[in-house]
Structures are given as structure tokens and as C-alpha cells.
Amino acid sequence: MEEEHHHHGHGHGHGQQHWNERYSGAPRLFNSEPDESLVEFVSDLTPGRAVDLGAGEGRNSLWLARNKWQVTAVDISDxxxxxxxxxxxxxxxxIKTVVSDIVEFLGHGELYDLVVLAYIQWAAEERVRLLKSAAAAVAPGGHLFLVGHHLDxxxxxxxxxPERLYTEESLKDAFPGLDIVVLERIERPAGDIGMHGVDIVAWAQRPSAAI
Ligand SMILES: C[S@@+](CC[C@H](N)C(=O)[O-])C[C@H]1O[C@@H](n2cnc3c(N)ncnc32)[C@H](O)[C@@H]1O
Incomplete structure (x- = not known):
């Protein structure tokens, strides 16, 4: 999986053309199973409104919708x-679908009971801004789930x-207003297509509004 580094209009990771080319190069780019940590955390919750940011081919959105969540899936790739x-x-x-840049989409200010970020690997300030605005989209009592490739x-x-990869240190203060409930490093065995390596998982919650 080659990932060349170039700048483009938005400055957010890679642009629409880059991702459309990657998707068009294969009938399916990523696996179809939902993230297993997402399944673990979310199974205990009462379904509500969810947004899957950079949803891709939708493995997580589809699982959430099957489980009665009201899902909005956002991706820059049509x-x-x-x-x-x-x-x-x-x-x-x-499933409500939106072809948009994530940060632009979050600018609308909607709140969700669950915000999902799966393998969105941006660098530097772009990432800081992304995680901050994703956290701001979590409703009182709601959750944010992040899974991504770890620096390891x-x-x-x-x-x-390296600048596109996550560490525990880079995430522990990344979600203003949310409490981090789980922050863990997960080893993925070789042979797990597209997933070989080490991942990081974060599960965070916005406290419920005081009565
Ligand atoms: C590695 S894929 C992960 C897809 C999905 N979350 C999953 O776990 O299967 C990253 C996705 O982010 C999308 N993406 C990248 N930059 C984006 C941006 N600025 N705005 C919206 N989506 C973006 C890509 O099109 C791609 O679908």
C-alpha cells in the first residue's frame, strides 16, 4: 500500500482524487467485517444517532445500521x-450518506450519540483539528470511538x-471535553488482510449534562 506525500487543496491527509483512484483500483479495498473493538464497546449501548467519519465502503456503518443505529456515513470518495x-x-x-470532507461536514455542528473514526491517518495540526472537532460532535452522554494504526x-x-501514525501520548489529550475510558494498543496478527501491524483504540465519553 503506497502512500505518497503531497499537498492538495484542503491539506487534510489525501484528497478525493487520491482516494477515488485507490478505490477504483480494486472491487473492494478494505475488509467487510466491522471493527471488533467497536462491536465490543457499542453492543452495550442503546442505539441512537451515529456518524461514521471517513466511512469508506461502510463496514462499520452497515454494522451500526443493522444494530438499529441511525447512521450518517461521511466520506470524501464518491x-x-x-x-x-x-x-x-x-x-x-x-443510511444517510454524505460525500464531503470530514472537517467541512463537522462544521455544521450536529451532535451524535456515537462518533466513529476508523483508520483516519492524518498528520500534525490537521489531525489535532480533526480530533478536536470530532470530539465536539459528541452529544452529552455520547461516545467517540477511534481505531487507527499505531506508531509501532x-x-x-x-x-x-511516522507523523500519520498514532501513539497513546498523542491521543490522551486529543478530545477536549471527553473522558477517555479506554486507550489501548492492539497487536494484529499477520494474515489478517489489510490489518497486519499494531493498532490503537480509543473509547471516550462526554459526561451527561448535569441535572
Ligand atoms: C483507510 S480508509 C478507512 C475506511 C473505513 N473507516 C474503514 O475502517 O473501513 C480512510 C477513508 O477516509 C476517507 N477520507 C480521507 N480523507 C478524507 C477527508 N478529508 N474527508 C472525508 N473522508 C476522507 C477516504 O476516502 C477513505 O475512505
């Missing part, structure tokens, strides 16, 4: 969103630029 819509239709699931994945899966 190719990926097209695949997600086709899969949702086939299963008879209603260098030489294994994911982007091979």
Missing part, C-alpha cells in the same frame, strides 16, 4: 460512498510515515 449505498440497499438498511506499525501495515 466511489466508496457508492459502494456503501449499494451494500445498504441490498440489505434494506437506511512502522514496517508493517498502514501508512509508513
Amino acid at each position: 466511489v466508496a460512498i457508492g459502494r456503501l449505498e449499494a451494500a445498504a440497499k441490498e440489505e434494506g438498511l437506511g 506499525s512502522l514496517g508493517k501495515g498502514g501508512p509508513q510515515q
Whole structure:
């Protein structure tokens, strides 16, 4: 998986053309199973409004919708969103889809009971801003779930630029207003397609509004 470094209009990670080219190069780019940590954390919750930021082909959005969440899936790639819509239709699931840059989308100020960020590997200030605005989109009592490639994945899966990878240190103060409930490093065995390496998982909650 080659990840060249270049700048473009938005400055957010890679642009629409980059991602459309990657998706168009394969009938399916990422696996279809939902993230297992997401499943673990979310299974105990009462379904509400969820947003999947950078949803891709929609493995997590589809699982949430199957489990009665009211899902909005946002991605900059219309190719990926097209695949997600086709899969949702086939299963008879209603998912609201938005082709947009994540940060632009978050600017609308909507609140969600669950905010999902799965493998969004931005660098530096772009990432700081992304995580801050994702945290701001969590409703009182709601949760944020993040899974991504850990710095220890260098030489294994994911982007091979250290600045795009996560560490525990880089996440512990990244979500203003939220309490971090879980912050853990997960080793993914080789042979797990597209996932080989080390991941980081964060599960955070905004305290419920005081009565
Ligand atoms: C590695 S994929 C992960 C997809 C999905 N979250 C999953 O776990 O299967 C990263 C996704 O982020 C999307 N993306 C990248 N930059 C984006 C941006 N600025 N705004 C919205 N989506 C973006 C890409 O199109 C791609 O679908």
C-alpha cells in the first residue's frame, strides 16, 4: 500500500482524487467485517444517532445500521460512498450518506450519540483539528470511538510515515471535553488482510449534562 506525500487543496491527509483512484483500483479495498473493538464497546449501548467519519465502503456503518443505529456515513470518495449505498440497499438498511470532507461536514455542528473514526491517518495540526472537532460532535452522554494504526506499525501495515501514525501520548489529550475510558494498543496478527501491524483504540465519553 503506497502512500505518497503531497499537498492538495484542503491539506487534510489525501484528497478525493487520491482516494477515488485507490478505490477504483480494486472491487473492494478494505475488509467487510466491522471493527471488533467497536462491536465490543457499542453492543452495550442503546442505539441512537451515529456518524461514521471517513466511512469508506461502510463496514462499520452497515454494522451500526443493522444494530438499529441511525447512521450518517461521511466520506470524501464518491466511489466508496457508492459502494456503501449499494451494500445498504441490498440489505434494506437506511443510511444517510454524505460525500464531503470530514472537517467541512463537522462544521455544521450536529451532535451524535456515537462518533466513529476508523483508520483516519492524518498528520500534525490537521489531525489535532480533526480530533478536536470530532470530539465536539459528541452529544452529552455520547461516545467517540477511534481505531487507527499505531506508531509501532512502522514496517508493517498502514501508512509508513511516522507523523500519520498514532501513539497513546498523542491521543490522551486529543478530545477536549471527553473522558477517555479506554486507550489501548492492539497487536494484529499477520494474515489478517489489510490489518497486519499494531493498532490503537480509543473509547471516550462526554459526561451527561448535569441535572
Ligand atoms: C483507510 S480508509 C478507512 C475506511 C473505513 N473507516 C474503514 O475502517 O473501513 C480512510 C477513508 O477516509 C476517507 N477520507 C480521507 N480523507 C478524507 C477527508 N478529508 N474527508 C472525508 N473522508 C476522507 C477516504 O476516502 C477513505 O475512505
